[in-house]
Amino acid sequence: MDMIKLLGMGANFNRKDFGHDINLFEKKKTKDSKLSIVAEDEIPEEIDILNTKNQQNNTGKNPNSQEETSKNKDTASEFPLSPDDAPFENDSQVDVFRKSNSIRVWGTDVPNPFRTFRMMQNRYSFGKYLEKNMSKNGFTVPTPIQQQAVPISIDGRDLIACAPTGSGKTISFLLPIFHSIENRSFSKDLFGLIISPTRELAIQTHNQIQLLTPKKKISSYMLTKNPISNAMQDPKSRKKFNILIATPLRLVYAIKNQEVDLNSVCHLVLDEADRLLDEGFIEQIDDILTACTNSKLQISLYSATIPSMVEMLANKIMKDPVKVVIGASNAATDTIKQKLIFVGQEEGKLVEIRNMIQSGFKPPCLIFVQSIDRAKELFFELVYDGINVEVMHAEKTKQQRDRIIENFKQGKLWILISTELMARGIDFKGVNLVINYDFPQTVASYIHRIGRTGRAGREGESITYFTKEDAPYLKSIVNVMRQSGCEVPQWMVELKNPSQTLKKNMKKRPIERKSPSTAPLFDKKAKQRKKNIINQSKKKSAPPS
Known part of the structure; x- marks a missing residue:
C-alpha cells in the first residue's frame, strides 16, 4: 500500500486538494453526485476507533417480523431472543x-x-x-x-x-x-x-x-x-x-x-x-x-x-x-498478538520505530515510555520525521489532555506517546498496535499497557522492546505471554524468574536509560542548563516549609 495513503487514514481533505469539501466520515451523496464519498458504514476498520460498524450491526431490529414489531413497539424486546434465555x-x-x-x-x-x-x-x-x-x-x-x-x-x-x-x-x-x-x-x-x-x-x-x-x-x-x-x-x-x-x-x-x-x-x-x-x-x-x-x-x-x-x-x-x-489470573486477553524484540542498546529502539513506519503499519498506535522527559524527547524525534504524532503526560492541562484523547479517538492522530497515565482503563476500541518503548516496571503495568489494544473481541498487536539491561526481568513478561496463549521461543521459556528483590527495585526505580534524542550534545547540554536554572528559580521562590 502506498505510504501516503496508509498514513493519511483519518485525515480530512480540503477543497484545495479535490475542489470540494470532503469529510472522510460524511455520508454518501446521491447517485447523481460526481464524488464517491466514504459512508459511515464504510469507514476503514483500522481507523474505526468508535466501533461504529459493530454498533450498527448490533442495533438491528428484533428478529420477529416487521409487522409484529410495529404492532408491539411498547412490549418488543430490544435484546435478541435466543434459546439460551431459559x-x-x-x-x-x-x-x-x-x-x-x-x-x-x-x-x-x-x-x-x-x-x-x-x-x-x-x-x-x-x-x-x-x-x-x-x-x-x-x-x-x-x-x-x-x-x-x-x-x-x-x-x-x-x-x-x-x-x-x-x-x-x-x-x-x-x-x-x-x-x-x-x-x-x-x-x-x-x-x-x-x-x-x-x-x-x-x-x-x-x-x-x-x-x-x-x-x-x-x-x-x-x-x-x-x-x-x-x-x-x-x-x-x-x-x-x-x-x-x-x-x-x-x-x-x-x-x-x-x-x-x-x-x-x-x-x-x-x-x-x-x-x-x-x-x-x-x-x-x-x-x-x-x-x-x-x-x-x-x-x-x-x-x-x-x-x-x-x-x-x-x-x-x-x-x-x-x-x-x-481466564487466567494476571494474563492478557488472547486476542492480542504479543512480541518481544531485542534492540541491543537504547539507540536501537528509535531505529526499530522508524523501520516500522517506513515498512508500513496500521495506525492508530500507542507508545509507552517510563517518564515525562523521555516522552517529550521521543515526540520531538518523530515530529522531526514528519509523523502525525502527539504526546500525553501529567504536565498537560485538562483541556490539552481532553483534546488529545478526542483527536486520537477520531483518527486524527496516527501515534500517541504516553507515560503510565494512559495505561489503565481508557477504552480505545480501534488501537491496532501498542509499543512498549521502555520495558514496563511491573507485570501489572505490562498487562494494562497492552490492554489498550485487542478490546471487545477485536484483534490487536503489542511489541515490547528490551535491551541488555532489561534481560533480568524478561521472564516475568514471558510468563504472561505463555498464560495468554502466545508462542514463545524455548530459550525464553528456560530463562530464570527475577528475584523478589529485583522486582521490588524495578518497581521503585526504573532503569536509567540513555536519552532517545538525537540532538547534538551541545544542544542537550544547553537544554539541561536551562532546565537547572528554572528548577533553581522555583526553589528560591517557593515559600519556606
Whole structure:
C-alpha cells in the first residue's frame, strides 16, 4: 500500500486538494453526485476507533417480523431472543457453562450466571430504557465477566472481580447500581460511588452512564477540581445525584470540606482496584471508607490484575466476598498478538520505530515510555520525521489532555506517546498496535499497557522492546505471554524468574536509560542548563516549609 495513503487514514481533505469539501466520515451523496464519498458504514476498520460498524450491526431490529414489531413497539424486546434465555435446570449446567466461558468463582452461595441479557432481564427487572440504550450502543451479547459479576452484585454480595482488559468490566459494575436505584426507591439519594485512579478513566465512566441512562431516571455527577456550586453545598437546595464518580484525592478534599455526604452510599466500586490499594492511594481509600457509614455498604473491586497482597487487604474491608476470575489470573486477553524484540542498546529502539513506519503499519498506535522527559524527547524525534504524532503526560492541562484523547479517538492522530497515565482503563476500541518503548516496571503495568489494544473481541498487536539491561526481568513478561496463549521461543521459556528483590527495585526505580534524542550534545547540554536554572528559580521562590 502506498505510504501516503496508509498514513493519511483519518485525515480530512480540503477543497484545495479535490475542489470540494470532503469529510472522510460524511455520508454518501446521491447517485447523481460526481464524488464517491466514504459512508459511515464504510469507514476503514483500522481507523474505526468508535466501533461504529459493530454498533450498527448490533442495533438491528428484533428478529420477529416487521409487522409484529410495529404492532408491539411498547412490549418488543430490544435484546435478541435466543434459546439460551431459559434458566439453568441444574448445577451441572451451571458448571459446564462456567467452564466453557473460562469463569472461575470462589465463595459461598455464589449466584448463577446468566447466558444472555434477555435472561438477565427475565431474572431481574430493569427499565425498558436500559434495553433500548444498551442495544443502541452495541451491548447485545454479555461478556463472561458481565454474565457472572452482575448477579453477584445484584444479590448484595461484596465482589472481587479480575478480568482481562477490554472485557466489559465497566458495564459489570454499572448494571447492579442501575438496578438498585430503580428497584429500591433511592431516587433522591446518593447511592453509588465509583472511584477511579485517573481523571480520564473517571470521565469515561461518567460518559458511559450518560449513554445508558436518561437523566430523569438516574443522575450522575463527575467530581472535578472545580469548586462545587453553592446550590450543591446548601443542604436545602442541594441537587441530588444517584451516582458520584471521582478520583481519590479530589473526593477526600471534598469530604474534608463537607462538599459531599457519603452516608447514604450503598454501593462502592473501586475501579482499577490494585492501583488504588497498592500504589499510594491507600490512605485516601481509608478516608473514603470511613466516610461511607451506611451499614448496608456493598464493596466491589475490579481490575485486570489483582495481586495476592491486594486481595488480602481487600478481604479486611469486605464482608464474605465472592471472587470471580475470567481466564487466567494476571494474563492478557488472547486476542492480542504479543512480541518481544531485542534492540541491543537504547539507540536501537528509535531505529526499530522508524523501520516500522517506513515498512508500513496500521495506525492508530500507542507508545509507552517510563517518564515525562523521555516522552517529550521521543515526540520531538518523530515530529522531526514528519509523523502525525502527539504526546500525553501529567504536565498537560485538562483541556490539552481532553483534546488529545478526542483527536486520537477520531483518527486524527496516527501515534500517541504516553507515560503510565494512559495505561489503565481508557477504552480505545480501534488501537491496532501498542509499543512498549521502555520495558514496563511491573507485570501489572505490562498487562494494562497492552490492554489498550485487542478490546471487545477485536484483534490487536503489542511489541515490547528490551535491551541488555532489561534481560533480568524478561521472564516475568514471558510468563504472561505463555498464560495468554502466545508462542514463545524455548530459550525464553528456560530463562530464570527475577528475584523478589529485583522486582521490588524495578518497581521503585526504573532503569536509567540513555536519552532517545538525537540532538547534538551541545544542544542537550544547553537544554539541561536551562532546565537547572528554572528548577533553581522555583526553589528560591517557593515559600519556606
